[in-house]
Amino acid sequence: MTTRKNQSIDKRMFDAQLMINNSLSEPNILTALSQFGYDHNKLQEGKQLFEEVQALGDTQLVEYGSQRAATDDLKQTWTTARKAYIRTLKVARIAFDGNKEAETALLMRGRRKQTLGGWMEQATTFYTNLLNSANLTQQMRRYGYNTDKLAAEADLIWAVVKAHAAQQQSKGIARQATNRRNAKMTELEAWLSDFRAIVRIALEDCPTRLKQLGL
Structure with a gap:
């Protein structure tokens, strides 16, 4: 048996709206409920809670849309940067073959990390240390990589870092x-719980009206 707690938010909101609005719009129901403290003003409290949940739900949808957009941007940015980095890494391994110092400074040994965090560490270290060494950048020139080209690729890496930060912020x-x-x-559910109990008492002799409220 499906309990209210296990129902979707949309279903619970639909039921709440039906019960509150029909109680307010049907004079006979409102009169019966007023005898138990649920007059127009009391029902407006429930309606206000409902509208607040609805507004917060709309905001949630917008924020999750922003999160998905940020995630898509990160994936695209990472794909572009990764392609450039791997290509340049292959060239660097040729340029610095046997240069243990360069291999260590540029983190060129071993496989590339598959996690985004690990990849960003390897890629940012590679370009930062490469661009900070006049000797290393000079050797890369022999393979068609001047400082401007390396700096442009480094910007692609930092774009990934920035996109990742934006995605994490959107997720939060x-x-x-x-x-x-x-x-x-x-x-709202706490308010509705008491309200349902009162409705069943106030309308216990009127099954048709209970049905109007979804009960």
């Missing part, structure tokens, strides 16, 4: 939006 904002929506939904 989206998570906060979800938490705020969920907290307000919990508040």
Whole structure:
């Protein structure tokens, strides 16, 4: 049996809207509920909570849309930078073959890390140390890599770092939006729990009206 807690947010919101709006719009139902403290003003409290949850839900959708856009941007940026880095790394391994100092400084040994964090560490170290060494950049010139070309590729790497930071920020904002929506939904559910109990008491002799409220 499906409990309210296990129902989707959309289903719970639909049920809440039906119950609150029909209670407010149907005079006979409102009169019956008013005898138990749920008059127009009390029902407006529930409607206000509902609208707040709805607004927070809309905000959540926007923030998750921003997160997805940031993730797509990161993937595209990383793909472009990775292609340039791997190509230049292959050339550097030829240029500095046997140069242990360069191999260590540029982190050229071994496989490239598969995680984004590990990859960024290897790539940023490679370009930073390469560009900071006049001797190393001079040797790369022999293979068609001047300082401007290396700097342009380094910018691609830093674009990945920036895109990753933006994605993480978007992810955090989206998570906060979800938490705020969920907290307000919990508040609404608490209000609805008491309201449903009163509705069943106030309308226990009127099954048709209970059905109007989705009960």
